Amino acid sequence: MRTIEIFDTTLRDGEQSPGVNLSSKEKLEIALQLERLGVNRIEAGFAAASPGDLQSVREIAKRVKNSTIVSLSRARLLDIDKAWEALRDAESACLHTFLATSPIHRKYKLNMTKEQVIENAVAAVKHGKKYFDMVEFSCEDGSRTEIPFLIEVVQAVVDAGARIINIPDTVGYTTPAEYANIFTQLLNNVRGIENVKLSCHCHDDLGMAVANTLAAIQAGVTQVEGTINGIGERAGNAALEEVALALDTRKDFYQATTNLKLEEIARTSKLVSRLTGMFVPGNKAVVGANAFAHQSGIHQDGVLKEVTTYEIIRPERVGFKSNRLVLGKLSGRHAFKDKLIELGYQLSQEELDDAFARFKDLCDRKKDVSDEDIVALVDAKLVDVPEAYTLENVQLSYGNNSIPTASVRVRTLNGEVLEEAACGNGSVDSIYKAIDRVTNEEVVLEDYKIVSVTHGKDALGEVYVRLSQGDYTVQGRGVSTDVLEASAKAYLRALNKLVARRGDAVEVVM
Numbered sequence: 001m002r003t004i005e006i007f008d009t010t011l012r013d014g015e016q017s018p019g020v021n022l023s024s025k026e027k028l029e030i031a032l033q034l035e036r037l038g039v040n041r042i043e044a045g046f047a048a049a050s051p052g053d054l055q056s057v058r059e060i061a062k063r064v065k066n067s068t069i070v071s072l073s074r075a076r077l078l079d080i081d082k083a084w085e086a087l088r089d090a091e092s093a094c095l096h097t098f099l100a101t102s103p104i105h106r107k108y109k110l111n112m113t114k115e116q117v118i119e120n121a122v123a124a125v126k127h128g129k130k131y132f133d134m135v136e137f138s139c140e141d142g143s144r145t146e147i148p149f150l151i152e153v154v155q156a157v158v159d160a161g162a163r164i165i166n167i168p169d170t171v172g173y174t175t176p177a178e179y180a181n182i183f184t185q186l187l188n189n190v191r192g193i194e195n196v197k198l199s200c201h202c203h204d205d206l207g208m209a210v211a212n213t214l215a216a217i218q219a220g221v222t223q224v225e226g227t228i229n230g231i232g233e234r235a236g237n238a239a240l241e242e243v244a245l246a247l248d249t250r251k252d253f254y255q256a257t258t259n260l261k262l263e264e265i266a267r268t269s270k271l272v273s274r275l276t277g278m279f280v281p282g283n284k285a286v287v288g289a290n291a292f293a294h295q296s297g298i299h300q301d302g303v304l305k306e307v308t309t310y311e312i313i314r315p316e317r318v319g320f321k322s323n324r325l326v327l328g329k330l331s332g333r334h335a336f337k338d339k340l341i342e343l344g345y346q347l348s349q350e351e352l353d354d355a356f357a358r359f360k361d362l363c364d365r366k367k368d369v370s371d372e373d374i375v376a377l378v379d380a381k382l383v384d385v386p387e388a389y390t391l392e393n394v395q396l397s398y399g400n401n402s403i404p405t406a407s408v409r410v411r412t413l414n415g416e417v418l419e420e421a422a423c424g425n426g427s428v429d430s431i432y433k434a435i436d437r438v439t440n441e442e443v444v445l446e447d448y449k450i451v452s453v454t455h456g457k458d459a460l461g462e463v464y465v466r467l468s469q470g471d472y473t474v475q476g477r478g479v480s481t482d483v484l485e486a487s488a489k490a491y492l493r494a495l496n497k498l499v500a501r502r503g504d505a506v507e508v509v510m
């Protein structure tokens with residue numbers, strides 16, 4: 001089994017994502033997490049880009065001990081001097097210098113002949129070797145470079161002392177077979193190539209960054225460059241978590257592994273997403289919110305019977321707590337029953353069939369069916385809660401410069417009408433305080449959720465509350481076009497359940 005080394009460039013190529021601008025503190029936080037993840041090399045930035053970049057590379061180099069810290073630099077002596085200035089205190093440092101080799105870049109961008117490209121590349125590597133033991137040279141746009149010329153350049157920089165040779169697919173243009181062939185050609189034609197690490201660096205313009213990376217591994221590279229969540233210039237880079245999981249899941253095929261602590265992947269992905277502001281799409285492989293969620297009945301049934309029917313990666317493997325069965329209109333009885341058991345119900349077949357029919361009906365009307373919906377749906381049938389208190393009226397006085405005051409009138413089971421008023425920190429708080437007074441109950445509001453059932457300005461507001469009192473926890477739901485009325489109804493509904501549960505006022509009919 002080969003071990004593939006991981007070169008993370010989230011802080012350099014990842015920061016080249018339009019709109020991303022990380023502070024030094026944020027970069028350090030990500031670098032420390034990358035170290036925990038176990039990446040071999042962290043490209044911390046481009047020291048010559050700005051004094052701020054130099055400073056943050058220097059800071060990371062001082063703090064990170066278990067990963068090699070890398071700075072990118074053009075094939076220019078002054079850039080390389082800056083990289084050394086940033087990295088001189090690192091426990092382990094590497095210079096990454098690059099020069100484009102393709103005909104398009106030579107002609108239009110660099111205005112250099114082939115000879116000048118080789119001359120500058122060699123000069124950069126030799127200058128870098130004065131400071132660094134480890135120098136990586138990248139043939140920018142290598143995948144669009146004539147292969148014989150690529151061999152010439154690589155031979156020259158290997159002879160000059162480069163220890164890592166990277167052939168980037170800078171514009172995400174290559175295909176897996178074509179990219180693999182480049183490495184095969186280098187392995188067959190460059191003298192001394194066996195003494196250097198061969199590296200790949202893929203962009204995702206055609207959606208093939210991970211496939212190309214895996215093809216390069218098959219062809220013999222020993223280092224993979226990429227970013228967390230696949231962020232990076234334009235369409236981004238190869239997503240390292242995807243590469244690592246492909247190797248881990250298909251060890252049988254690739255016969256290669258990494259030293260990453262895979263269970264740190266979820267945490268790293270969330271951190272990078274939060275600090276860069278680049279949200280991870282739900283359907284993103286390995287780290288998307290839906291990567292371990294099952295929505296349809298046939299899949300849910302399969303997963304409940306044997307998880308490997310539809311899951312090739314266990315969520316725990318990458319640091320997620322568990323998979324999710326998402327209940328909705330495509331779910332079947334098996335998943336519904338499983339959810340009811342999780343919520344503490346044990347229904348007869350007849351009750352289950354009845355609840356399932358009502359659940360399907362609800363799914364047709366409501367996009368997201370929550371656990372609270374299911375509890376309400378089942379309770380409505382199973383628990384006939386007597387109305388110890390019925391809401392007769394709720395009135396609120398509210399002004400942006402005054403304390404909200406609510407008055408509440410309720411009718412008890414024996415027909416008595418009670419009324420109380422209270423002030424609160426907000427409208428809902430004042431209503432709940434007035435209800436506490438009028439019912440003489442002391443409860444803790446554990447949860448309050450408000451959702452709109454329908455759309456538009458006249459949408460129905462739905463409020464869920466969870467109350468506790470000693471050992472009892474109850475939920476209540478209230479619906480109205482007015483969210484304050486829905487809030488009052490939900491609270492009273494929960495209180496009625498509490499009274500029924502305690503059994504002190506009325507008999508509970510189950």
Ligand SMILES: CC(=O)SCCNC(=O)CCNC(=O)[C@H](O)C(C)(C)COP(=O)(O)OP(=O)(O)OC[C@H]1O[C@@H](n2cnc3c(N)ncnc32)[C@H](O)[C@@H]1OP(=O)(O)O
Binds near residue numbers: 049170
């Ligand atoms: C494929 C990649 O992702 S490469 C990395 C890309 N990342 C970045 O560019 C981020 C950091 N860059 C920067 O801050 C700036 O571009 C700097 C500081 C490096 C340079 O800024 P400036 O001196 O103003 O030059 P500018 O960026 O406009 O142009 C690039 C110059 O470098 C040259 N150049 C480009 N790549 C290289 C290279 N690898 N080696 C030597 N020269 C290069 C260009 O030909 C151009 O030269 P010219 O001014 O003689 O025409």
Ligand SMILES: CC(C)C(=O)C(=O)O
Binds near residue numbers: 013139140141166168
């Ligand atoms: C500097 C190199 C490695 C690069 O980022 C690219 O070619 O995409």
